[in-house]
Each structure stands twice: as C-alpha cells, then as structure tokens.
Amino acid sequence: MNTPVLTAVAWPYANGPRHIGHVSGFGVPSDIFARYQRMVGNDVLMVSGTDEHGTPILVQADAEGVSAHELADRYNKVIVEDLAGLGLSYDLFTRTTTRNHYAVVQEMFRTVHRNGYFVPHTTMSAVSPSTGRTLPDRYIEGTCPICGYDGARGDQCDNCGNQLDPIDLKNPRSKINGETPRFVESEHFFLDLPALATTLGDWLGTRGDWRPNVLKFAQNLLGDVKPRAMTRDIDWGIPVPLDGWRDRPDKKLYVWFDAVIGYLSAAIEWARRYGADAEQWRHWWTNPDARQYYFMGKDNITFHAQIWPAELLAYSGHGDKDGSPGIFGDLQLPTEVVSSEFLTMSGSKFSTSRGTVIYVGDFLREFGPDALRYFIAAAGPETQDVDFTWDEFVRRTNYELANEWGNLVNRSISMAHKNFGAIPAPGALADVDHALLDNSRAAFETTGELLRRSHFKAAIGEAMRVVSAANKYLSDTSPWKLGESADDKQRQATILHTALQVVDDAKTLMTPFLPHSSQQVFAALGGDGVWAAQPEIRTVTDFADDVEGVGAPETRDYPVLTGDYAAQQAVWARRDIAVGRPLAKPTPLFTKLDPGLGETGPDWAPIG
Secondary structure, eight states, X not given: OOOEEEEXXXXXXXSSOOBXXXXXXXXXXHHHHHHHHHHTTOEEEEEEEEBOOSHHHHHHHHHHTSOHHHHHHHHHHHHHHHHHHHTOOOSEEEESSSHHHHHHHHHHHHHHHHTTOEEEEEEEEEEOTTTOOBOOGGGEEEEOTTTOOTTEESSBOTTTOOBOOGGGSEEEEETTTOOOOEEEEEEEEEEOGGGTHHHHHHHHTTOTTSOHHHHHHHHHHGGGOOOEEOEEEXXXXXXXXSTTTXXXXXXXXXXXXXXXXXXXXXXXXXXXXXXXXXXXXXXXXXXXXXXXXXXXXXXXHHIIIIIHHHHHHHHHTOSTTOOOOOTTOSOOOOSEEEEEOOEEETTEEXXXXXXXXXXXXXXXXXXXXXXHHHHHHHHSOSSSOEEEOHHHHHHIIIIIIIIIIIHHHHHHHHHHXXXXXXXXXXXXXXXXXXXXXXXXXXXXXXXXXXXXXXXXXXXXXXXXXXXXXXXXXXXXXXXXXXXXSHHHHHHHHHHHHHHHHHHHHHHHHHTTTOHHHHHHHHHHTTOOSOSSOOOEEEEEEOOOOOOOSTTOOOOOEEEEEEOOGGGOOOOSSOOOOOTTOBOOOOOOSSOOOOTTHHHHOOTTSOOO
C-alpha cells in the first residue's frame, strides 16, 4: 500500500528575492526527498508558498515606496519563477494573502481559543519611536540576559537557545535603524504552551530518529516553556476573529501563527483545485498512516518543533485543558522536522544588508539548476554550517559533475553510437561485468535508505560511487582497444551494454538530485517522453471564502506552482535498457567552468 507523505516546505518571505542560502535549507533538500518518495510509489503532497504578512513586509514596502500588497505581489512572482527554474516539484506553491488561507487560519484560531489554549495577557510591546510601528521580536537585538551573547534576538538567543522577550534584552536596539525601542502596554492573546508542554514532551520523546541537532534543540525548548504571544499591534495581517477584535485595524494575528498554518491551508487549496475531491487533503492530515516531513533552516526549528505542534495539539484538544477538534478534525503531528544548518559565505550567514548574498535567479541564469542542486546536496549545510566558496563550486562542477558523471555519459553513449549506432546486445558476461552490475543494483537499496532518512550528502555520495566504479570499469576493460574480429566486437558490445546499463542506473539514482540532467540522459539513451517531471507556473483565481474582520484580501488572480508528477516515468528501480534502441551522438551534460572563476567569482557576485 502506498504511504501518504506530506512534504511541508518552509515558506520563503516575500520581501525580496531569495538567495542560495535560503534554498539550501528549505528548497533543494525537500525536493530531493519528495522526488525520491514519488519514485518509490508513495502518495506525495509537497506544499508551501510565499509568507506575506508581518512588519518586515511593511518596512520593505516603505523603502520601495509601494503598498504591502504591491510588494508581496512583486516578490511572490520573482520567487515563484526562481523556484520553478530550480525545478522544485511543488504540488502547490501558493501564498498567505489568499482568502482560503485567511479562512483556514481563522478557523484554527477560533477552535484553539474555544479549547482554552489562547489566554489574554497584557504585555510590553516594543515600538519604533520614529514610526510608531510595533517592532517584531526578530527585529530587535541586544545582549542575552542568560548567557551574555550580544547578538540575541527578541524572541530567542541563538547562542544558548533560550526563548526571550524583547524587554528582557539588555541594551535592545532595532535592526531596522538602530534606535532604542519604546515599550508600551498592549493586550494580546498568548498560546498557553505550559498547558501543552507535557503532551509536547511525550511526543518529542518518541522522535528518536530525528537529526540529533534538531531533537536536542527542540527538547531544550521545553526546559523554560512559557506562553507565547500570537497577536500583534500591526495593520497588515489576518484579523483576529473575535468580538471586539475582528474590526480593529491595529490588531492582527502574529505572522508566525498564520505562516505555519499555511501547510494546512495549502493542502486544502490543492485539494479544492486539483484533488479528486475537496476533502482529499485529509489523506495527509487526519490519516494515522500518513507521514509528515517539514523542511527548513535551523532558525525555524522553534516554530516547527514546538509552536506548530502545540497549535495542532491545541486545535485537536490534546493538552492539559482537553478540548475537542474543530471542523478539520484530529490533525497529525510532524513525523520529522528536517532542519539544515546555515550556508555561509566567507564565514558569514548570507545577508542582503551586508552584501554577502548570491541570488537564486542570478545563479540559475549563469550556471543552470543542477550545478546548484548538486553543490547543496554534496557539500551543503545538512548537519553543520558550510561556507560557500566559488573555488569549491568550480571544483565540484568540473571534477565531479563534468569529469566524472558527464564524462561517463558522454564516452559510453559516444562509443556505442560510433561502433553500433544503437544499444548493443551483450554476449556472455565476465566476472568484471557482473561485479559492476551487482554494485550498481545494490546502490538502489543503500541510496534509497539514506534518502528515506534525509541523509542527502551520503546518498549522493553513493550515487557518485557507482559513477566512479563505472569509469574505472571502462578504463580497465578499454573497449576502444578491441579489434574488428567477431570475438572482439562481441566483447566490445558486452562492455558497452554493461556500461550503458550502469549509466541508466546512475541516471535513476541521480534523478532526485539532478532532475534536469537526468532527463537529458534519459533522452540520450533513446528514451521518449517525460522521465523527471518539472513544475509549471499557472495563474489561478482566489476562492471567494467568507473571512471575518477588516483588511481581508479581495478575490484576485495570482501565480502558483504545480505539476503533473504522476505522469512521469521515473521509478526507483533498475530498468533493463532496450537492445537495439537507436543512439545519437550526445552533447556534453555539463560544461566545465573557467578555473579563474574560483578566484574572482562572477561579475554579479565578485570575491572581495
């Protein structure tokens, strides 16, 4: 029976184009996982969208002289195009400024409130003296009162991992303009995390197969758990659906409350647009047999390993206060939170404001998608921070993609084309032939097991090990040295058939990582049709759902990413190559880069 697998991908923020540090955390790892799960026959639903609420949108809109809606529309389009170019196979990539999303978020809030897990509390909110706007916790920095780290944020210290409130910081300052915030009293609704802590702890105790850095961080959060504000003093966001609140323009739901609910709202939108029926989303959300995997960078662990599970438990009524589920039913908790560390550049976290940034769109235009996907998979920040350098990118592209994988494909198909014009029939296999074929066949299990556990670096290492073995096989057997006798031609045919079979195997092993070039190899071996499906951009019209309160979005058109992945031919297994299938002279799979690029970088991202 096929397993329902939800691939929930962190929502990129729509206040600017995304850089390669972003997609190394949420984008490429999630797509590798989803593509593999589809290839083994599981029912995959991969969802996300642009996160479009909160103060940072307003700050950037002011800087560009446009409205928040205009800014979100602009960068939603840029991000959709970049993620499509990267080949991220979303079933639905949508946005948080839809009426569907507003309605789902408000239903979640009403039910959590009814179950008693939202409590009103008067707190001190940080306000910008120059603008009068509330500053989000993450836009305030200062000295951690617990460990003394000077770069602590208003919601959390990345050094010691403790949750904080902005007013707790020593010497707080705004990240926007450096001014000292003013603190004023304000009433808000807080998620009662202490009433959910026992259930959260019991659940985390069953998550022994998570990445150790993620599990340890999540468990440490329970050591000092306290209620967390889920509303904000802001005029840009989703209205609070309660009497006395819904028509207030200055009170909205916290962007991080609504953003994580986007996983559910996107699944519901997908079912309404493309599912067999409007309730098909339940196959992944209320089905105990389903599995849910969340992909993000490490700065989002708090929200995915604590806040979102707490919201799900509160909605379903599984905390100390009990309660009953709302119309969505008993929602399933994450199977795994798959968090990556940071991709840095010259030792610093990617930062637009500091100029240490390489935008996805610029990268794709010059180098294409698979070179970036390969670097992230083979050398990315899976379990520790990794420094991106142009020298390392050039080295891996030239020596691993071009010299190893590309060369194997080119010389195998070129020799078969030149000597036989088609895939030749093999004769009796020698021990060396059997050894390579057995090696290649076994890689499906070893690589597949690593992919199931989200060990992407080790998985692509296994695939490249097969490529190296095949290159060595060709060098050792030297089919180009064989003569024109019948025995020599038969042996040459056997060697090339064996090599081509392993090229086809390696193409399959590479497909989750390198879908674009794997499609090229499929075609070069005479394949017809779509091997690895790619996402497509479609324009859709928002639903006219009822939404409470002021500031709800109008029904309008917007772009989404989706795709027909069920029609692709890719499967996770050896497929015997077809003897006699015509072959054409191949074109290079990867172009070698100028070694000088490693010393200078491209014009749009120079070194130094």
